Amino acid sequence: MLRVPPPDFEVPYSALAFPPGTVPRSGVLTFSVDDLAHALIVTGRAPGDRLSYGAASVWEWLHRASLIPAYLRRTYRAELVRSDLALSLDRSESAALSYTLGQAITGIFCQKLLSVTHLMHIDRYASEYRVGFGNTRKRSDLFGLAPAGWVVAEAKGRAGAMDLKLRRQLEAQKRSVVSIDGEKPWVALGCVASFPVRGAGMRIDAVDPEEEEIEPISLDAVTRDRFALAYYLPFLRVLDFGGAVNADLRVNDFNETFVATDIANFGLRLALPRALVARLRGALAGELTGLHDSVHATLDDVHSRELQVFPDGTRVETDWQSALAVGEL
Numbered sequence: 001m002l003r004v005p006p007p008d009f010e011v012p013y014s015a016l017a018f019p020p021g022t023v024p025r026s027g028v029l030t031f032s033v034d035d036l037a038h039a040l041i042v043t044g045r046a047p048g049d050r051l052s053y054g055a056a057s058v059w060e061w062l063h064r065a066s067l068i069p070a071y072l073r074r075t076y077r078a079e080l081v082r083s084d085l086a087l088s089l090d091r092s093e094s095a096a097l098s099y100t101l102g103q104a105i106t107g108i109f110c111q112k113l114l115s116v117t118h119l120m121h122i123d124r125y126a127s128e129y130r131v132g133f134g135n136t137r138k139r140s141d142l143f144g145l146a147p148a149g150w151v152v153a154e155a156k157g158r159a160g161a162m163d164l165k166l167r168r169q170l171e172a173q174k175r176s177v178v179s180i181d182g183e184k185p186w187v188a189l190g191c192v193a194s195f196p197v198r199g200a201g202m203r204i205d206a207v208d209p210e211e212e213e214i215e216p217i218s219l220d221a222v223t224r225d226r227f228a229l230a231y232y233l234p235f236l237r238v239l240d241f242g243g244a245v246n247a248d249l250r251v252n253d254f255n256e257t258f259v260a261t262d263i264a265n266f267g268l269r270l271a272l273p274r275a276l277v278a279r280l281r282g283a284l285a286g287e288l289t290g291l292h293d294s295v296h297a298t299l300d301d302v303h304s305r306e307l308q309v310f311p312d313g314t315r316v317e318t319d320w321q322s323a324l325a326v327g328e329l
Contacts, residue, residue, distance in 0.1 A: 008032050010078035013204035023113050029204060031108050038316040039107035040064045041234055045121045058241040062266055064100055069323035071097055079201030094159045102157025105193035114187060116151050117311040118231050119144030125230045140177050149186030152177045161196035162205050180219040224292035229283045235314055236280055238270050267319035273302050276313055
């Protein structure tokens with residue numbers, strides 16, 4: 001018999017060595033399936049360059065998003081567990097799933113607990129602008145902006161428990177970036193999403209020690225304007241892919257305020273503020289200067305009207321409730 005799961009996942013976490021007052025040492029990270037789908041858009045490595053990749057980058061995101069109904073379940077105790085299909089994967093398939101989950105969960109951790117409004121994969125920025133960041137392979141995965149400054153994150157996923165070797169690896173990689181746009185990162189963390197017990201729920205371990213990597217790199221080629229454009233490009237590609245049609249998203253003035261697309265066969269819907277879409281398309285046409293400030297002005301307007309959107313102003317909706325239900329234990 002199936003029972004309707006709670007509306008949100010609840011995943012326990014521990015946070016070690018963060019600056020005082022930044023993150024509680026332990027707690028429960030609460031997030032929805034829509035949060036997870038949104039995180040899979042922003043943390044993926046696939047570039048948003050339509051001229052080079054066409055619709056392939058959108059299909060790549062849809063592939064990642066479809067991992068949720070295929071491989072994840074939410075118990076009636078709100079645990080995030082793996083489906084029977086996920087437990088049957090071979091080692092390489094399981095590693096790929098763990099990698100993707102680690103990226104997305106790190107994104108949610110940064111959003112919920114560090115107030116990061118925009119976070120993306122460093123490689124996606126580098127691909128968009130053909131920027132090289134040195135030869136080190138110990139570069140962190142993700143970087144983004146919070147009100148207090150830049151955040152750098154190294155993300156890991158494990159089908160088993162986190163061990164001491166992995167923690168040491170995290171400590172090295174997460175301090176590999178020492179400056180972004182001339183500024184020292186406010187926080188640089190390592191985050192692991194793991195399943196310590198087969199068949200049981202996920203847990204999260206995050207660490208922020210002060211030690212720096214012996215071969216640090218600087219991301220001073222980054223600018224806030226270019227960062228903003230690279231961040232939103234995957235959303236524009238999904239809108240283009242889906243036809244960019246008006247849709248009623250059950251909020252009073254979404255029709256006038258938002259552009260939306262419904263990828264019905266996947267149970268996914270995505271929306272962006274019309275003003276933001278217009279400004280981003282202007283940036284693509286060469287009007288890049290001032291984009292960061294324009295984005296935040298639009299976000300201030302959207303949030304002031306208490307529209308139900310993510311901190312970055314986007315909306316991602318899924319229709320996977322029945323797919324995430326598990327049989328009664």
